[in-house]
Amino acid sequence: MTRILIIEDERQVREVLKQILEKAGYEVDTAEDGRTGVEQFRRCPAELVITDILMPNKNGLETIEELIGLNPELPMIAISGGGPGEKAQFALDVAKMCGAMRVLAKPFSRKEILETITEILNPKG
């Protein structure tokens, strides 16, 4: 079973995403901030990480940096609430440049997130 780590500070988003993914057959770990997320990853490395970009206590970009340091091939999905316009746009642009990275804007539909995960875990060619 594929393990997915969700790093997201909004409780409801974190939990509904966990439900959606578990229902789809994935094994899910969650963390409410970047620091905890990285610790979780070290303890039990996931095959895919879904992380919010703008979070308090270690922002999303630094988290991405550290995770890539632990696994340069790590597929990641960055989700963003849109935030203070330019900062988020820049963050998303940067995130796109790191590894196998997809970016999704909130709110995303179940279909969107599941298709993105499938695509990223089974790259064609």
Next chain:
Amino acid sequence: MAQATDSPHPPPLATRPRSQPYLVIFFLIFLPAVVVTTLYDVFDIFVTWVWNDELWYLDELASMLLLCALPFMTYMTYHLFQLNRALRLDEEAMRRLATAVSQTAEMVLITDPSGHVLYVNPSFEHVTGYPRHEVLGTNVLHLASDGHHQNWRHKIVQALATGTPFRQRFPAPRRDGQILHTDITWSAVRDEKGKITSHVVVGRDMTRELEWGNHLKKSQKLEAIGTLAGGIAHDFNNILTAILSYTELTMDDLEVPSLAHDNLNEVMIAANRAKELVKQLLTFSRRSEQKRFPIPLSIPLKETISLLQAILPDKIILEASFSTTENWVAADAARIQQMVMNLCTNAAESMEKTGGTLRVALQEVMVDQEMIHNNAPLTKLHPGPHMRLSIQDQGIGIPPANRDRLFEPFFTTKSVGKGSGLGLSVVHGIIQTHEGAITVESTEGLGSTFQVFLPTVQKMADQPIESTQRS
């Protein structure tokens, strides 16, 4: 005195030479006395030779007078020389004063006690567009068109009457009809007795500062609204994610068709509408944060330099130079400041151990095909006038291997924890948004020079310029 001559009228002097009484005494009394006694001596010789000695006392009197006059004549000659020298120095001082007034960048206007213009300096002609001959002799009160100026007209009338100095900002029409925002100081000039002999008006063109101030206010307002909208949108999207996703999951467990399922479908429809609304809000917030207005780069640059001067360590000397001509650039002032700050802190950090000079220069340059051809990063530019900002340090330099990776996000040569490596990538992003380009030259051990080229625009437009890079 109100004549149109080519040489500038020197401003009236407050004092006149004081030495005239001596001249009067000399010329009216002693010179004749000397002449008379000499003549009498001659006469006396003639008398004694031809006649007899009865007029002997006249002879003695003549000699005495001559003897007394001699020292005084010596003193007078000496004094005349002094006088001449003083007059020459006065003349030099006058010339210096006249040159200062005619060459100062401030506008200077001088009127007679009733307000008729006696003199305007070249700056006045240049700034207002009125040539000297059109203005001389006219009354100051008539110089401006009636419309705008009723409120300060009485101030001038009062100043003309009482000599009360005042300082005033007001819009004055240039000769071509454009409004000039001026800041003037009006003073009365008096003689030793306190009587007004003329009025001096010194003025400054404030139009650019005022336009800049207005622009700043406008863009700050928009930015504040944009930031607010962005912040709200962020939270809203989290909330909408919860609503949409939980509803979706619940609908899985409901029978189709059923009322419950239909109702929840309505919830989805409503939540999706909210999602679209928030998207619009976000677009507005992003657009207002990225608005570019034509601005003179020197203004945000000078602000950043003041800030840098305060925070840079003593061993780093900051030198800034600006070109005399400047065209405006369609720019986001805050982003420009961020860009300059990032480039300068990088430069300062490269000189951390050794210290050195950080040179910042802003110049207008013409970018031609040849320049574009010879310099790879400049290929993005269109030929034409650009403002070039160069930042030069005397630091450790950049090894050739790193040169290509400089603007990569997260690329950094600093030790862990000292920097995110995002500084230059932010700079790159800002330059892209401004349709500019950046070049790097560096020699290890000697230092690096970053040059940013930004295309200029013509006049100050009221409309913001949409960024071509982002939606």
